[in-house]
Amino acid sequence: MTDSRSRRLASVAVLGGGNMGSGIAQACAQAGLGVRVRDVDAAAIDRGRGLMEKMLAGAVERRKMSAAQRDAVLGRVTFSTDLDATVRGADLVIEAVFEDEAVKRELFEAIAPLVDPDAIVATNTSSLSVSRLAEGFPRPERFAGLHFFYPAAINKLVEVIAGRSTDPATLDALERLVYRLRKIPISTADAAGFCVNRFFVPYLNEAARLAEEGVANLATIEEVGRELFGATLGPFELMNVTGIPIAFHAETSLFHAFGPAYAPSKRLEEQFRAGRPWDWKSAEVDPGRKAAVRSRFLGLTIGIATRLVEEGVASPEATDRGAIVGLRRRWGPFAQLSEVGLSEGLGLAEAYARAWPGNFPVSAQLRERAARGERRWPLRLVRVEQDGPVAWVLLDRPEVLNSLNSELLGQLDATFRELEGAPGIRAVVLAGSSPVFAAGADIEEMRGKSHAEGVEFGFLGQRAAERIERFPAPVVALVEGYALGGGLEIALAADFILAAEGAVLGLPEVGLGIHPGMGGATRLTRLIGRARTKMLVFTGARVGAEEAYRLGFVARVVPAESARDEARTLAETIAANAPLAVRWVKQVIDRGADASTATALHLEAESAGHTFATSDRTEGMTAFHERRKPRFEGK
Numbered sequence: 001m002t003d004s005r006s007r008r009l010a011s012v013a014v015l016g017g018g019n020m021g022s023g024i025a026q027a028c029a030q031a032g033l034g035v036r037v038r039d040v041d042a043a044a045i046d047r048g049r050g051l052m053e054k055m056l057a058g059a060v061e062r063r064k065m066s067a068a069q070r071d072a073v074l075g076r077v078t079f080s081t082d083l084d085a086t087v088r089g090a091d092l093v094i095e096a097v098f099e100d101e102a103v104k105r106e107l108f109e110a111i112a113p114l115v116d117p118d119a120i121v122a123t124n125t126s127s128l129s130v131s132r133l134a135e136g137f138p139r140p141e142r143f144a145g146l147h148f149f150y151p152a153a154i155n156k157l158v159e160v161i162a163g164r165s166t167d168p169a170t171l172d173a174l175e176r177l178v179y180r181l182r183k184i185p186i187s188t189a190d191a192a193g194f195c196v197n198r199f200f201v202p203y204l205n206e207a208a209r210l211a212e213e214g215v216a217n218l219a220t221i222e223e224v225g226r227e228l229f230g231a232t233l234g235p236f237e238l239m240n241v242t243g244i245p246i247a248f249h250a251e252t253s254l255f256h257a258f259g260p261a262y263a264p265s266k267r268l269e270e271q272f273r274a275g276r277p278w279d280w281k282s283a284e285v286d287p288g289r290k291a292a293v294r295s296r297f298l299g300l301t302i303g304i305a306t307r308l309v310e311e312g313v314a315s316p317e318a319t320d321r322g323a324i325v326g327l328r329r330r331w332g333p334f335a336q337l338s339e340v341g342l343s344e345g346l347g348l349a350e351a352y353a354r355a356w357p358g359n360f361p362v363s364a365q366l367r368e369r370a371a372r373g374e375r376r377w378p379l380r381l382v383r384v385e386q387d388g389p390v391a392w393v394l395l396d397r398p399e400v401l402n403s404l405n406s407e408l409l410g411q412l413d414a415t416f417r418e419l420e421g422a423p424g425i426r427a428v429v430l431a432g433s434s435p436v437f438a439a440g441a442d443i444e445e446m447r448g449k450s451h452a453e454g455v456e457f458g459f460l461g462q463r464a465a466e467r468i469e470r471f472p473a474p475v476v477a478l479v480e481g482y483a484l485g486g487g488l489e490i491a492l493a494a495d496f497i498l499a500a501e502g503a504v505l506g507l508p509e510v511g512l513g514i515h516p517g518m519g520g521a522t523r524l525t526r527l528i529g530r531a532r533t534k535m536l537v538f539t540g541a542r543v544g545a546e547e548a549y550r551l552g553f554v555a556r557v558v559p560a561e562s563a564r565d566e567a568r569t570l571a572e573t574i575a576a577n578a579p580l581a582v583r584w585v586k587q588v589i590d591r592g593a594d595a596s597t598a599t600a601l602h603l604e605a606e607s608a609g610h611t612f613a614t615s616d617r618t619e620g621m622t623a624f625h626e627r628r629k630p631r632f633e634g635k
């Protein structure tokens with residue numbers, strides 16, 4: 001997500017004030033957006049408003065929100081039956097009427113002449129094809145899918161679905177909107193079940209199937225589901241809470257798309273037709289049957305997840321993120337696959353597939369990786385996006401505010417090492433993939449560390465920081481949201497920090513019983529002196545971007561809205577200058593800071609002298625003479 005040049009979405013129209021529509025409207029209003037909700041008649045509107053008021057009352061009761069905040073949220077939402085007045089002038093229209101293709105298409109045709117030409121229209125669907133729905137809309141490039149998970153006001157996951165003709169700028173704007181709602185987007189292709197439901201709904205069905213086949217009783221299946229996926233609810237309790245009919249209908253639509261392996265089990269259908277909740281509590285867990293249930297659940301989940309990636313529906317990272325954020329599981333399918341090992345995971349998927357000859361293909365990628373002896377499926381926690389001479393290095397664990405675990409720190413080090421050898425990179429922007437830099441080292445991981453592991457962890461962070469500091473070309477850290485603890489320590493290793501308004505920076509480690517160990521205390525001292533560093537570190541104070549600028553460890557504060565554009569412009573400006581001169585002066589400044597003044601001055605003169613031997617010097621001065629822009633080649 002490096003492109004913020006696309007339109008910012010400020011006013012939202014939501015069509016349909018039912019369970020999903022009212023939840024979506026609430027999430028938007030909570031993020032400060034003005035929302036207009038449209039439903040067909042006064043009764044539907046009363047119901048929608050009632051749903052929202054109930055959700056908000058619950059939030060006030062749980063002290064998640066004050067009464068004043070609740071009133072402010074409600075004050076940002078208006079309800080109406082007037083379609084024209086609702087959608088006209090809105091930057092974004094989210095359709096959330098019930099799951100019926102004909103009804104939705106009719107609605108898109110009706111709003112087509114009313115919406116602004118550059119407004120984005122999104123359908124909230126869990127089962128219909130976004131591309132087919134887009135056919136009813138004259139600007140399919142501005143049309144996409146947004147799949148909010150129930151309850152939409154609370155669940156943090158949103159699948160952002162690209163239709164066949166959706167423009168990348170539309171997806172980018174929607175992704176940014178999702179972050180603004182304090183939710184986590186995952187991108188998926190327009191395939192049945194998108195990403196999460198493709199493996200989640202068959203898991204619910206599999207629970208019923210296992211019972212139907214007599215593999216185990218409900219209590220055992222329920223317990224294995226909870227333990228295996230690290231979830232609070234097992235499959236039967238989940239279905240009771242979210243609705244057995246929903247599970248049945250969702251599985252039926254997967255069956256239509258993918259065939260018999262996805263057929264709803266008879267047991268699920270019976271339960272649905274009887275309208276009864278599952279009763280798993282009246283039986284005893286049978287420990288001897290747990291292994292069989294576990295193998296089936298794993299075979300199914302690994303089999304489907306690896307196919308999702310092979311079919312290009314979602315990345316492995318998005319798939320795991322979907323499970324963790326949307327389903328509140330402790331692990332995603334790919335982490336589980338790595339835990340059991342690729343060879344065993346392949347065996348489990350193949351065993352599952354044997355029951356469905358020709359209908360449950362096993363991922364060729366999984367076979368190849370297992371045949372190569374790979375044990376783990378690699379997950380990228382650091383992404384690189386190259387934009388001409390500028391490389392964006394993006395910390396990518398948005399579900400935990402990019403907190404830095406060992407894996408991420410190792411990948412950060414490896415990323416900068418690889419970039420050292422990459423040709424043509426003249427500047428790097430180090431940022432979060434979401435509008436957050438990093439909320440510290442991973443506290444969950446640190447909790448389990450011994451003394452020796454704590455020392456090793458500090459050095460791991462220091463190696464990554466040093467790699468960034470010594471990177472030959474300039475590295476700009478763009479801090480949006482949070483740069484706390486280890487996050488700030490890593491940012492301080494960049495050549496300078498650009499902070500977005502509203503960003504919060506600090507070294508709060510002493511509040512956790514530890515202190516900075518990745519070089520933050522040392523680097524900050526060299527930057528702003530001992531007294532200011534001590535004030536910050538002893539108090540653990542979290543300061544705003546402006547305060548950090550005044551204290552001297554942020555080089556510039558930029559508006560939050562345009563932070564990425566500012567970082568891009570700055571990096572492009574650096575990249576347009578003579579690359580060797582920039583690299584060498586970086587070394588002069590850094591080495592000079594550690595040397596005596598006399599040595600530093602000598603180093604500076606000598607290094608500057610060397611620039612006279614470069615062809616970039618000839619080009620730069622000739623271009624000045626000829627009144628044109630120089631074209632530097634780094635020679």
Ligand code: COA
Pocket residue numbers: 399400401403404439440441442443444482484485486508509512
């Ligand atoms: N390590 C591990 N997980 C972290 C984390 C960290 N440093 N910082 C945030 N997270 C996780 C949260 O546990 C939460 O996970 P969950 O959704 O599974 O519960 C998720 O990231 C979102 O954070 P949350 O606290 O819900 O967001 P918020 O907007 O309410 O608060 C912060 C944001 C940054 C103020 C708060 O997360 C925080 O104080 N984090 C720790 C900061 C810190 O002490 N860092 C120094 C460590 S060296």
